[in-house]
Amino acid sequence: MAIQTELYRVLLFISVIAIVYVAAAGILIRIAYRKIMKIQPGKTSCLAVLLKRTALVLASIFTICIAYGYFIEPYWPQVITVRLTSQKLAQGTKPIRIVHISDIHSDPKPRLEDRLPDIIASLKPDLNFFTGDAVNSPDGLPVFKRCLAQIAAIAPTFAVKGNFDGWSNLDYFGGIKVQELAGNAVKVSLGGGTDVWVTGVLPASKGLLDKALLKIPSGTFVIFLHHYPDLIYEAAEHKVDLYLAGHTHGGQVAMPFYGALITLAEYGKRFEAGLYQVDQTRLYVNRGIGMEGPRVRFFARPEITLIEIGPQ
Numbered sequence: 056m057a058i059q060t061e062l063y064r065v066l067l068f069i070s071v072i073a074i075v076y077v078a079a080a081g082i083l084i085r086i087a088y089r090k091i092m093k094i095q096p097g098k099t100s101c102l103a104v105l106l107k108r109t110a111l112v113l114a115s116i117f118t119i120c121i122a123y124g125y126f127i128e129p130y131w132p133q134v135i136t137v138r139l140t141s142q143k144l145a146q147g148t149k150p151i152r153i154v155h156i157s158d159i160h161s162d163p164k165p166r167l168e169d170r171l172p173d174i175i176a177s178l179k180p181d182l183n184f185f186t187g188d189a190v191n192s193p194d195g196l197p198v199f200k201r202c203l204a205q206i207a208a209i210a211p212t213f214a215v216k217g218n219f220d221g222w223s224n225l226d227y228f229g230g231i232k233v234q235e236l237a238g239n240a241v242k243v244s245l246g247g248g249t250d251v252w253v254t255g256v257l258p259a260s261k262g263l264l265d266k267a268l269l270k271i272p273s274g275t276f277v278i279f280l281h282h283y284p285d286l287i288y289e290a291a292e293h294k295v296d297l298y299l300a301g302h303t304h305g306g307q308v309a310m311p312f313y314g315a316l317i318t319l320a321e322y323g324k325r326f327e328a329g330l331y332q333v334d335q336t337r338l339y340v341n342r343g344i345g346m347e348g349p350r351v352r353f354f355a356r357p358e359i360t361l362i363e364i365g366p367q
């Protein structure tokens with residue numbers, strides 16, 4: 056139901072833009088025709104003049120926004136720092152530094168892939184996490200693997216596949232020291248007596264969440280990876296400490312003061328981007344790096360998230 060509502064919202068948005076452009080084009084054609092034919096304009100009401108000027112101004116604004124969304128924002132990454140605490144981490148231990156990225160959506164020509172490793176290295180992470188959607192087409196695989204291999208050389212890196220990762224016979228993580236999570240659970244020792252457990256499941260794998268968590272001892276800090284934010288209530292029932300997700304792109308096109316127009320997620324705008332808490336579980340939804348569909352981002356900059364988790 057949420058996805059259907061979002062599709063109606065996007066259709067309305069596109070319709071408004073189309074109407075404005077059609078109106079503006081009609082006005083410009085009429086002006087050009089009169090000049091070519093040397094026809095003197097007749098008297099026009101103030102309301103008609105206002106409507107014409109409004110259509111032309113809006114069309115100009117839309118054009119500037121589209122140019123910005125295509126040429127600027129996709130190449131303008133944002134590092135967001137989130138600080139959390141947990142009673143499960145021993146007093147006196149240094150905070151765990153986690154880098155979370157998602158939705159790289161590599162195309163054959165790199166966008167941010169060549170810059171990501173240096174940005175992540177500067178954050179000095181203890182762990183890196185990627186929550187799915189590697190490429191837009193098989194031709195983007197070399198770009199993605201080169202990027203992720205460099206990221207994996209910085210710190211231990213874990214990944215889950217996303218809904219875009221169903222291309223047959225593609226090996227996304229082989230040979231690049233990235234550990235894929237698909238229902239398995241891994242204990243990670245970070246030194247100083249700090250241990251965390253990491254698990255993750257594939258899209259459409261609700262049943263595997265229970266099985267994965269059964270392997271984890273109670274009382275330990277649990278990080279759960281899933282491409283969608285849709286399993287948040289199941290994760291909260293199991294008292295997962297940190298749930299990392301992507302998929303929504305923060306809308307990819309978002310409106311000021313309103314946010315995402317579309318998320319294609321089960322709960323829609325309820326978990327569109329950023330940090331949320333459900334019971335004892337913190338959910339972070341990353342806006343992603345790349346794009347699907349129109350190669351445009353607007354008010355949804357590519358995101359690298361640094362999450363620091365310290366003792367409470």
